[in-house]
Amino acid sequence: MSAKHNTEDYLRMYRQMVRIRAFEDNANQLYLSAKMPGLTHMYSGQEAVAVGICEALTSEDKITSTHRGHGHCVAKGAEFREMFCELLGKEEGYCRGKGGSMHIADQANGNLGANAIVGGSMGIATGSALSAKYLGTSHVTVCFFGDGATAQGLWYEVMNMAALWKLPVIYACENNGYSEYTKTAEIAAGSLTARAEAFGIEAHKVDGQDVLAVNELARSLTERCRKGEGPFFIELETYRYHGHHVGDINRDYYRSKDEESEWKKVRDPITNFGKWLMEQKIMTADELVEIDKEISADAEAAVTYALDAKYPDVNEVSMHVFAETAA
Amino acid sequence: MSAKHNTEDYLRMYRQMVRIRAFEDNANQLYLSAKMPGLTHMYSGQEAVAVGICEALTSEDKITSTHRGHGHCVAKGAEFREMFCELLGKEEGYCRGKGGSMHIADQANGNLGANAIVGGSMGIATGSALSAKYLGTSHVTVCFFGDGATAQGLWYEVMNMAALWKLPVIYACENNGYSEYTKTAEIAAGSLTARAEAFGIEAHKVDGQDVLAVNELARSLTERCRKGEGPFFIELETYRYHGHHVGDINRDYYRSKDEESEWKKVRDPITNFGKWLMEQKIMTADELVEIDKEISADAEAAVTYALDAKYPDVNEVSMHVFAETAA
Amino acid sequence: MTRQITLSKAVNEAIAEEMRRDPSVILLGEDVAEAGTPFKVLSGLVEEFGMDRIIDTPISEPGFMGIAVGAAMTGCRPIVDLMFGDFLYLIMDQLCNQAAKTHYMSGGKLNVPLVLRTNMGATRRSAAQHSQSLQALVAHVPGLKVAMPSSAYEAKGLMKTAIRDNNPVVIFEDKLMYNDKAEVPEEEYLIPFGKANIKREGRDVTLVATSSMVQVAEKAAEILSRENISAEVIDPRTLVPFDEETILQSVKKTSRAIVIDEGHQSFGVTAEIAARISEKAFYHLDAPVIRMGAMDVPVPFSPALEDITVPTPDGVVENARRICRGELVHAA
Amino acid sequence: MTRQITLSKAVNEAIAEEMRRDPSVILLGEDVAEAGTPFKVLSGLVEEFGMDRIIDTPISEPGFMGIAVGAAMTGCRPIVDLMFGDFLYLIMDQLCNQAAKTHYMSGGKLNVPLVLRTNMGATRRSAAQHSQSLQALVAHVPGLKVAMPSSAYEAKGLMKTAIRDNNPVVIFEDKLMYNDKAEVPEEEYLIPFGKANIKREGRDVTLVATSSMVQVAEKAAEILSRENISAEVIDPRTLVPFDEETILQSVKKTSRAIVIDEGHQSFGVTAEIAARISEKAFYHLDAPVIRMGAMDVPVPFSPALEDITVPTPDGVVENARRICRGELVHAA
Ligand SMILES: Cc1ncc(C[n+]2csc(CCOP(=O)(O)OP(=O)(O)O)c2C)c(N)n1
Ligand SMILES: Cc1ncc(C[n+]2csc(CCOP(=O)(O)OP(=O)(O)O)c2C)c(N)n1
Ligand SMILES: [Mg+2]
Numbered sequence A, B: 001m002s003a004k005h006n007t008e009d010y011l012r013m014y015r016q017m018v019r020i021r022a023f024e025d026n027a028n029q030l031y032l033s034a035k036m037p038g039l040t041h042m043y044s045g046q047e048a049v050a051v052g053i054c055e056a057l058t059s060e061d062k063i064t065s066t067h068r069g070h071g072h073c074v075a076k077g078a079e080f081r082e083m084f085c086e087l088l089g090k091e092e093g094y095c096r097g098k099g100g101s102m103h104i105a106d107q108a109n110g111n112l113g114a115n116a117i118v119g120g121s122m123g124i125a126t127g128s129a130l131s132a133k134y135l136g137t138s139h140v141t142v143c144f145f146g147d148g149a150t151a152q153g154l155w156y157e158v159m160n161m162a163a164l165w166k167l168p169v170i171y172a173c174e175n176n177g178y179s180e181y182t183k184t185a186e187i188a189a190g191s192l193t194a195r196a197e198a199f200g201i202e203a204h205k206v207d208g209q210d211v212l213a214v215n216e217l218a219r220s221l222t223e224r225c226r227k228g229e230g231p232f233f234i235e236l237e238t239y240r241y242h243g244h245h246v247g248d249i250n251r252d253y254y255r256s257k258d259e260e261s262e263w264k265k266v267r268d269p270i271t272n273f274g275k276w277l278m279e280q281k282i283m284t285a286d287e288l289v290e291i292d293k294e295i296s297a298d299a300e301a302a303v304t305y306a307l308d309a310k311y312p313d314v315n316e317v318s319m320h321v322f323a324e325t326a327a
Numbered sequence C, D: 001m002t003r004q005i006t007l008s009k010a011v012n013e014a015i016a017e018e019m020r021r022d023p024s025v026i027l028l029g030e031d032v033a034e035a036g037t038p039f040k041v042l043s044g045l046v047e048e049f050g051m052d053r054i055i056d057t058p059i060s061e062p063g064f065m066g067i068a069v070g071a072a073m074t075g076c077r078p079i080v081d082l083m084f085g086d087f088l089y090l091i092m093d094q095l096c097n098q099a100a101k102t103h104y105m106s107g108g109k110l111n112v113p114l115v116l117r118t119n120m121g122a123t124r125r126s127a128a129q130h131s132q133s134l135q136a137l138v139a140h141v142p143g144l145k146v147a148m149p150s151s152a153y154e155a156k157g158l159m160k161t162a163i164r165d166n167n168p169v170v171i172f173e174d175k176l177m178y179n180d181k182a183e184v185p186e187e188e189y190l191i192p193f194g195k196a197n198i199k200r201e202g203r204d205v206t207l208v209a210t211s212s213m214v215q216v217a218e219k220a221a222e223i224l225s226r227e228n229i230s231a232e233v234i235d236p237r238t239l240v241p242f243d244e245e246t247i248l249q250s251v252k253k254t255s256r257a258i259v260i261d262e263g264h265q266s267f268g269v270t271a272e273i274a275a276r277i278s279e280k281a282f283y284h285l286d287a288p289v290i291r292m293g294a295m296d297v298p299v300p301f302s303p304a305l306e307d308i309t310v311p312t313p314d315g316v317v318e319n320a321r322r323i324c325r326g327e328l329v330h331a332a
């Protein structure tokens, strides 16, 4: 086991997963209490994916994210305050309120942004990898996307180029079994790993609920990317607990309550990792509860802060259409 | 061997290949003598692909074609006159001169049209197959495209749907080793057949210079399509004799003269099939020469006719923007 | 007999009626079947018409658009459901290089009778990639017809006409209007393409408005009427074909015009309409034609910003006052 | 020192100079390296800059456009070579939903400094999918700058400015002008965006023309001068940003304007420019602004048809005569 796998790392992973869950619970509440403008897509249930992967990355490494992007954002190092401010359209948000949930980005931590076009960031991630190779920086880029996004032709185009040019990019498909209101099996023929392999890309399948398994694989592939052995593909089996978006409440017609509670009961990434930490005597139950509480309080404080924060000035509406160019 | 494989069929295949070659030789001459508007892409060398496949089809069956589309058009049953008229922009052309070489279509014979967007007809072919399935007609659709077109994401999108919906479509990739001025190996990672197989599509590789091999495979897959066993993928190894287009004369920088003459000498689909016909005592050398002469004369007569034919009236310029709709 | 139904229901009825009438009509899109689309516009259709006709697709917009083109060329009459108008950018090649040009390029031999139904409209807090109003882009491409229903009544009548049209037709529904009700007859009716609708008669100024901007114009006209400014509100209903005649006649009467559309202003729909009026009613105009499009900025997420990007009744009222009072909106 | 070079050479020089100056500039496209593009515009670049910087791509326009966006966000300054302007339809999502909006959506934190060089122009017998002039589409999308060089001189100066710009810039070269020569200084120069160029001064009518239509306008002006009609020819050089001021000043002087662009007329570039002139120079106009775009038809292959779809010097002359003589072009 590498140096990263020590108590500190375990704890950070646990905390990051709990932080994502706490963030999402609050975001959901904001929606339910009609304080959130628009809709948002909850990441709850998939925490081990974002955390397992992002804990294998440095802040120089890049990720691209999706419409279901809060988890990636938190995992890559973002703060609650700026995130909630963004979700509420406030000036102190990561994007000054201009992006919102579906476009949240945090370039300081290497998050090139969520994307409201399914599959829309596959080219961006691959281009970031091209930069790494051309500029000689050693950053690795992880492209997160869902099972539904594998139906976008763009993916095959960029996989081909990534393979031809040996780019340091990892395509990470979070297969949560659904693309909106449709089961993956109904919209994906054949095999996802075979699709990547057909381009000569090494493909892996991993339990996306097991943060240690995800992290171990991600660390190994990230290192290999840095040595010029990329690109890689990972299919992560996971599950989203909420509806497709916060407003998708009555979903029996496409997914059974039994299925949902089964995943939550048996395969929750936080509960299971918590159990493991206790089994390994790394943490006690009380310590874990303490962490949860502390993070809960943080999240609530951030929500309160964000609710009170100010909106951008109306003049901002026509700012940032174009970047300045030094003459 | 099926009923189609009798002397009559052999002869028709031979004639159709010779007709394509004669058409192209004349088209090239028209360009070289500055009588052809614009550019055009020669099919010479690939005749066994178009003929082997189209001879397995009925006129109810559909094809979609490419920028290198004269061969498919002839093979699917088109006449020289209307084709040359189209290439010269004349009113009697298949498209009244509005389409030209890159858009030639012949819907009466099931040719849904050439396409100047590489890969642009992949959706159209798949849609034609959806019609067959939905409307209950038994037509099979063959989608012709080049190796370069496999880089277009559209292909993966439509393969996925064709596989999910079991559509009667055959994706026929003419791998002539080049995509414009670039070798296929430089623009295609992994394996083309594996790409189709990853979607659960049965894939075949065949010598595209052997008209009988192509025809046998095409007949079997066409029949299986009609039974609902489609879609299929075929990679046909072949070669284009001319440059990428008629104006691509000095091409040593991307392809050697030796390579070209090797293919022409050893793997010419017409010469080889002619030899076979003689070996099998189906035809004598003299009979074959007779056929060539007759077809040559036909082609020249059609060229003469087309050169003299009239251009569309200028009023036609704004006709056919919209189809009429009965009130 | 009339009754009030939502725009959503109107679209649903139009499609259901045409599918009953013509078995060659099929519909493809993401989550159109059981889910009936995220906006629930198509609820119930799969139950009546089955999965062979209401076809759930993977998230492959270029792919299923291309499939629709091919199906249209070979005997089907597909309706393509594009979940958000912003995804038009993904299917432009299949729509504009293929569907729009096939009839022409084939010298009139191949037809592409298909309907692309999609939406437009901001102020839904959906941010820059789910809020665009891209009608100008498709209206610029020869071979496409473009309809912009302004109420449930138009939505039904235009949809039915679109499905029977032998050409590719793009219909933009304003996603904020799905729950808006309007009177819609029980009896069948169709609304012809290329016939503008004079929503409200007036003498002093012509308000040409598309889609939900018709409501904005009507509200403005109501306010203006209290100030004794009589505004005529015209809904072109279709951008292609475009009923220039009705609009020119109105402007010749009122001598003033404001054009309102929710697409970005520059190089947008308001430019075309204003240019035509300015050119063809030139000697009748008492004041410059005023254009009111959305601001030329990506649609911002923040409610504080988003709402000011689109034309409002107050904005229209202010502009109308200025030109009716002879104040120059743009100092010369 | 000046000398005559072709537009093709001018583009090549601009790119080579900027690549020498700034190692973060890279170029991607199909057959751009050894082949130097089908138009041979980039010949020699790969020999100087190597395959790491002049990158041959597969035929994956959306893919390499997306890659360019990501590379631009992370330290490179990519130039994307799109072989034909007609392929814009394939990359609209990456260009318009991603590149154009990223800076805004990120609240100004992420930049996308890239250049998309592509072409436009009909009458090359290339038919409907290789002849379009799609500048109006991209000009409509906030966040994109759009340049339309009208000669080798502009092609070089605008390209250099584009490469240094921190935003996505789309440059349309007229593919029929690649071999046209113009005076281009040996010394380095840049042409700023948003500054129109008065190509020829005149009193009686303003001809606003883009790209190769500038030549058409100049030819018309020459013919008109023999009839004592003095035409001013203005080349906006960039559509976004747009130098309204120079054009309005000219029209205020001449009182008449004709706008000429090779894109389809309806919902096109001529609409925007004509609408602005009509609105903002309203009280100065003696006649309606005349628009001359390409016909609203897919570009036909047949030479007999293709040539009549685009504006010609004779057409401009005729329209100029009419408005200068006070004849109404459109009877009111
Ligand atoms: C190009 C595009 N098509 C459709 C949509 C609408 N949409 C948003 S999320 C989604 C499903 C995505 O499924 P998946 O990729 O599996 O991600 P998940 O939601 O499961 O995380 C769809 C269809 C979109 N945003 N962009
Ligand atoms: C979308 C698109 N990109 C690029 C081109 C330019 N182009 C025309 S043919 C061609 C090469 C096609 O190669 P392949 O598919 O192997 O067909 P081949 O020419 O070998 O028959 C290219 C790049 C095009 N017409 N359309
Ligand atoms: Mg999913």
Ligand SMILES: [Mg+2]
Residues within 6 Å of the ligand: B146, B147, B148, B174, B175, B176, B177, B178, B179, B180
């Ligand atoms: Mg090839």
